Amino acid sequence: MTRPSYFIKAAFNNITRNLALNLVAVGTISLSLLILSAFLLLHVNLQNLVENSTRQLSLTVYLKDGLSDPAIKRLRESLLDLPGVQKAKYIDKNMAMADLKARLGDQGGLLDGLDENPLPSSFELELDPELRARKAVGQLAGKITGQPGVDEVNYAWDWADKLAVFVNFVKVSGLVVGGLLFAATIFIIANTIKLTVMARQEELYIMRLMGATEFFIRTPFVLEGVVQGLTGGLFALLALLLLYGLVISRIELPFGLSLVKLTFLPPFLIGFLVLAGGLIGFLGSVLSLRIKQA
């Protein structure tokens, strides 16, 4: 049984002996994974945005002016009876005005010039998360609109719907582009290793005559591919971190009345990125040795 230290040393020697070729392979993997990880970063941030939006948007029921307290109470009860409505918070005209003033901050004084409060009273409904499917919310809004005392129902989720469609588009594009890059990179690695194998035909022939098994001969090449892949993955990660630190982290997207900073990849996707590099290297080297044998 050959010692693992031999394989590691042999793989290291393979790499240093063909350093230029190996650097090209590592560069190719890095570039492919960088493009793939840029898609991942975009997807993760858009997904966050959609999740935040569905979490924060609530369904608002605006009431007609002049409703009596018992009518408001009855409406609240009937709203809470509707399936999917968990809470109904009543906001009267004055509270709505105070809230708007607070949001406007320094410019809140502009509202002081109004003769009367134009804002309607309303109910802010908190919905069951299960009900967040767009169709179900639409049906619920339809039911509420018909209730006595209701002026208008607002559930401005249209843009969130469009955002979700865009997120899906990014996801699919990322999968297609990533898949193509993945396959192309495997092909490049396979050819890099194949070139090394071809350049060392005589040496491998001698090793076979000396009693070396195919496992003994091939393992260093497979390790070489895996090292190339992992290094490529790490370089891609470093490049993405650099890009994030210098550019992406400074971008702020408007969300509601606040600005949202873009986040970096979560730890499991960082691990995935590096391991994907290793997998590319492994598949590429195995493929090259399989082609060689055929």
Added chain:
Amino acid sequence: MIQIFDVTKVYGGRQSALVNVSLQVGQGEFVFISGPSGAGKTTLLKLILCEESFTQGQILVDRINLRRLPARRIPDYRLKTGFVFQDFKLIPTRTVFQNVALRLEIEGARPSLIAKKVRYILKRVGLEGSEQAYPPQLSGGEQQRVAIARAVVGDPLIVLADEPTGNLDIDLTRDIIGLLEEINRTGTTIMVATHNQAILQSTSHRIIRLEKGRLVA
């Protein structure tokens, strides 16, 4: 040690390299295989090394029937043999030490044992101090000594040498044959294919003669 029965080797369905060859080589014996170019000397060694298959007959080496030897068992079998070629077949990118050590690395020997055995064998073939040299930095005679060191470092039962002195002058030829004889004295069976008449005329070892693939003596 080596028993060959009625072996025929035909290349490409037409050209016969060996025809009905039968011979035996005893354990610890030193034999020369002689004959002109194309007589079948190299083919015979290749068959014993399992580098090529034979068309007909049987070959037994240390009671292993080579015809029935599955491909996956060939590496194990080859560990029982050592080989020396006219063109040395050293790996130019590995040092002398690494070339010889490779044989033991294939077996999975411990690094300390590898270092000890390689230094011992290099001293035995007169290459002490050349461990870190690369083959292209050595003379032809020295390279052949490295090849012999590599062939015997794993204590093989048989050493097969194909024209091991073909690239060497007469003094170096005597040196190399002397070295092989020294190894033979430790019990290793040696088969040397050569057409060098100077060696054949001065040897007391058995000579097996092939002509046009047939055994003639």
